[in-house]
Amino acid sequence: MKVKASLLCLAIASAIASAHASTATKPLTPEEAAAALKAAVVARANVLVNNNAKGIHRAAADAFAVKDVIVDKDGTEHVRYARTFNNLPVIGGDFVVHSRESKLGGFSQALETENRPGLVGRINADEAIVEAGARFALRFIGAPTSRLVVYARNKEPVLAHEVVFNGIKVDQTPTEMHYFVDANSGAILDQWDSIQTAKPGPGGGSSCTLTAAVGTGNTMAEGAVTLNTAKCGNTYQMVDTTRGGGATHNMSMLTAGMGALVTGSTNVWGTGVISNAQTVAADAHYGIATTWDYYKNKHGRMGIANDGEGAISRVHYGRNYQNAFWSDGCFCMTFGDGDNGASILPLVALDVAGHEMSHGVTSRTAGLVYSKESGGLNEATSDIFGTMVEYYANNPNDPGDYVIGEKLYPNNAAMQGLRYMFKPSLDGASPDCYTSTLGNLDVHYSSGVANHFYYLLAEGAVVPTGFGSGTWANLTPAKLVCNGNTSLAGIGRDKAGAIWYRALTVNMNSTTNYAGARAATIAASTYLYGADSAETSAVKAAWSAVSVN
Structure with a gap:
């Protein structure tokens, strides 16, 4: 894991390098400087942990391991810890330490007690x-x-x-x-x-030196797009050397293994029709690259794990497989072919690609457990950032909207989608408003309330335009909110995305529920824009508009 190189980090790294100059034969490399900075941040956080046993509800046999480090531009430090008790993992015991200049700012955690169970059970x-x-x-x-x-x-x-x-x-x-x-x-x-899907549901290495290349993909959903690939001898490969070596593999309808790297004799991929095996590979390769760029340029994140390493995308998975999923086990995204367009197209739409890659980001940050309310927030995070990737791409063949997976349906005159962020209940299963039984639903449905919050935060109580405009004839601003607040104004997608990303990476933990998400996003907005800002007021109002008070 590498610490993000903010201006502050670079300044500290330069100071460290200068301090070593008199005793070392050469200055620290950027990697060494980043490692030294991370070590200093962790050392300060460890002191705060050791001095605040009650604050973290520490038991005598608790131990901690660092999972992530984030340093803000103003020097505020956030260190995320996993917890064990007598060497046993504590599920739900993770926490984040927030500090600045070695002064404790607080903890983000769900654990509320120092009590621990006995270590001998009746069931083996x-x-x-x-x-x-x-x-x-x-x-x-x-x-x-x-x-x-x-x-x-x-x-x-x-x-x-x-x-x-x-x-x-x-x-x-x-x-x-x-x-x-x-x-x-x-x-x-x-x-x-631990397999996290797009919707509810019932390897080849290279012995040559890769040369970066730029090709063209004729995709199913996005039209003709630019693809970053690589050349190996006289063969082109779907390997993106500009984005950590991420690659696209063809599973050839198998469900085991990693498939074969997609290769070609030219640097033009696909024909735009799904009968050509390279077409959906081009969609996936483009989608993952665009998602990488969104996280990098909007949030300063270098890849899923923020370590500059690319992931594998697997296409043509299974026979008529009508889903897509992320797996931590293979650090890969996997896309089925649907039923080849009879009712659903291959699941490589841009917002679906962004959705799956974002599951990996959640896994490497808050780690929202995939059940109950935290599972709904996990799914919502993927929908939120999948949608933001679609807007970020600004592709005229697939304009941004708040319908998830609309490009999966052939000749989509009915304006179908997997989920509708502005009015979740349009899918027939997701509630618009929070109730105490929300956590009993499938996580793809309990996500609806957070999706709804995000739409209202970004856009306000406004009936959407763009995809589906004219088809939501029965919708009014009053039907978009749960509390009658039709004057609710949005703060824009960029600000809403920045708030959710900071809440995910700094304030949430594995067991965050909806009440915790409200607190986390308020804390994030307060940091970014101020406690008395219009943005923070909008966060509070948007949560209230979906009955999270």
Whole structure:
């Protein structure tokens, strides 16, 4: 992990390099300077952690590991920690330390107690696997695993077995189900799938030196676009050397392995029709590059993990597979072919690509657990940034809008979409307004309230134009809000995106719920624009307009 090189970071790095100049034979490299800066930030945060045991609800056998470091331009430092207890992972025990000039600014956390469970349970690992297996209705692949953890997503931490089953769903989506089994009662405390999809659902290396090249992609959804590729001898490859070596692979309708790198004899890819295998590969390659550029140019983030390393995109996954997903396991995005346009096209639309890549960003930052309200916020984050990528691209063949996946439907006169951020209930399953039972829904539906908040924050209580304009004839400003506040004004997409990104990377943690998201975005807006700013007032008003008070 590399610390983002802000002006402050560069200044500190220069000072460190100068200090070493008298004793070293050569100055520090930028990488060495960044590492020295990170080490200094972590050392200061460690002191604050050690001096504030009650503030972080520390038990005597707790230990901490740094997951991420962010330094603001004004010198404010944010260090994210994972927690263990007696070497057992504490699920929901993560936190962020905020400080400036070694003075504590506060903690972002969900854990509320120093209490920890006993380390001996009545249920052993094999029994836990049996309990979890009763929930896993598929044929599993490989042997299920179990490890002891402290489950702390409830108010009182308990000893639990984390059981993991791998398999393939009926619709060809891989699944990696995590079950948390109470080590004393045998009850299932929680469960989630680490494979994160676009919608609800039932390798080749190179021995030559790659040369950067610029080609043309004739895509399904975006028209003719520029693609950054590479040349190896007389062969072109879908490897983007300008964006961390990210590559696009063809799965050739398989569901296992990493497929084969997409290559060609020319640097023109696809024909614009899906019968050509390279067409959707061009869509995916363009979508991931555009998402990379959005995060870099809007938020200063260098790739999914903010380490400058590109990820793999896999296309033509499975047979008639009608979904797309992100997997931490392979650090890859995967796209199915739909039913080849009979009712749904290959799932490589630009906002879907941005959605999947953003799952990876969430995994590397707040780590929002993919269940209950935190899972809805995870999905909403991907919808939010997928939409912002679409606006950022400014492609006339796919103008920005607040409908997710509208390019997946052939001849889309009906204005279909996976989700509708301005009026989530248009999909027939997502609520517009928050209720206490929201966390019981599939995460693709509980995301609707956060999507709705974001639309109102960016645009205000205004019926959308653009895609679908004229088709929302029954909508009025009063139908876009839950509290009658039709005077709600938007602050614009750039400011709304900056607030959500900062909240995700600085203020949220793995178990953040909707109340926590309101607090996190208010804190983010306060930092960016001021506590008494119009932007912070708008954040509060937009949450109230979706009944999160």
